[in-house]
Amino acid sequence: MNRQYNNNNYQSRDNLVTCAFYNKIGACRHGEKCSKKHIKPTTSRTLLLSNLYQNPKLKTATTDDAEDELTPKQIQEIFDQFYRDIFVHFATTGEISQLVVCENENNHLNGNVYVRYKSETDASESMKQLNSEWFNGRPVHCELSPVDSFSEANCRAYETDVCSRGEHCNYMHVRKPTKKLADDLFKAQEKTRLLKRMQELIPKIKPEKEEHKNEVASLLSNPIAQHAVAEYQEKEPLESTTTSVVSQLFD
Numbered sequence: 001m002n003r004q005y006n007n008n009n010y011q012s013r014d015n016l017v018t019c020a021f022y023n024k025i026g027a028c029r030h031g032e033k034c035s036k037k038h039i040k041p042t043t044s045r046t047l048l049l050s051n052l053y054q055n056p057k058l059k060t061a062t063t064d065d066a067e068d069e070l071t072p073k074q075i076q077e078i079f080d081q082f083y084r085d086i087f088v089h090f091a092t093t094g095e096i097s098q099l100v101v102c103e104n105e106n107n108h109l110n111g112n113v114y115v116r117y118k119s120e121t122d123a124s125e126s127m128k129q130l131n132s133e134w135f136n137g138r139p140v141h142c143e144l145s146p147v148d149s150f151s152e153a154n155c156r157a158y159e160t161d162v163c164s165r166g167e168h169c170n171y172m173h174v175r176k177p178t179k180k181l182a183d184d185l186f187k188a189q190e191k192t193r194l195l196k197r198m199q200e201l202i203p204k205i206k207p208e209k210e211e212h213k214n215e216v217a218s219l220l221s222n223p224i225a226q227h228a229v230a231e232y233q234e235k236e237p238l239e240s241t242t243t244s245v246v247s248q249l250f251d
């Protein structure tokens with residue numbers, strides 16, 4: 001017993017066990033005071049914006065007036081609006097692969113927003129930008145997060161039914177946007193990306209470079225790209241996907 005105590009006492013900080021909660025979820029209930037080590041990543045595709053989503057359920061819980069209580073439909077509408085706003089904003093600095101919002105009621109997870117980008121460069125550029133901004137009257141605080149799998153971080157009980165640990169559970173209780181909204185946002189992002197890439201490629205096609213022609217042809221085999229080009233032309237969807245058609249589009 002005594003020996004065990006001595007061992008712990010002389011343990012250097014480098015030998016401390018890493019905190020599994022911080023690694024998996026990017027936040028642990030002990031915060032900076034955790035006895036285990038929180039290893040902050042120096043590069044990551046995931047950003048954490050702590051407490052960004054103001055959960056309306058928490059506001060109504062403190063209001064006495066029953067008439068002020070929001071219906072589940074209203075809560076979903078408020079959330080969808082929030083999700084749309086942050087998605088559109090985060091997408092301006094990089095390509096988003098996942099956007100996750102927690103609705104746990106404990107301090108370290110309450111309203112946490114995790115945005116996972118397709119690349120580490122996009123994430124770090126976005127972090128610089130976001131940390132200079134304000135949201136809802138508060139300065140944004142955003143950091144690189146070690147979370148790389150949301151399925152590991154999610155509370156499975158909450159996802160499928162009710163979590164017996166309640167709103168103070170230490171795994172993510174994820175608030176989901178309406179499916180159609182999420183689908184539309186990701187499709188719009190893809191459309192913008194393809195259009196941008198085609199616009200970059202068009203001038204390069206002219207010197208007859210085969211590699212670029214091939215890339216344009218392959219982009220155009222994607223229905224979203226065809227739709228984007230059709231909208232750009234304000235005509236019906238393209239029937240032909242030849243590079244000669246494409247090269248005229250942006251003239």
Ligand SMILES: [Zn+2]
Nearest residue numbers: 019022028034
């Ligand atoms: Zn910890």
Ligand SMILES: [Zn+2]
Nearest residue numbers: 155158163169
């Ligand atoms: Zn839970």
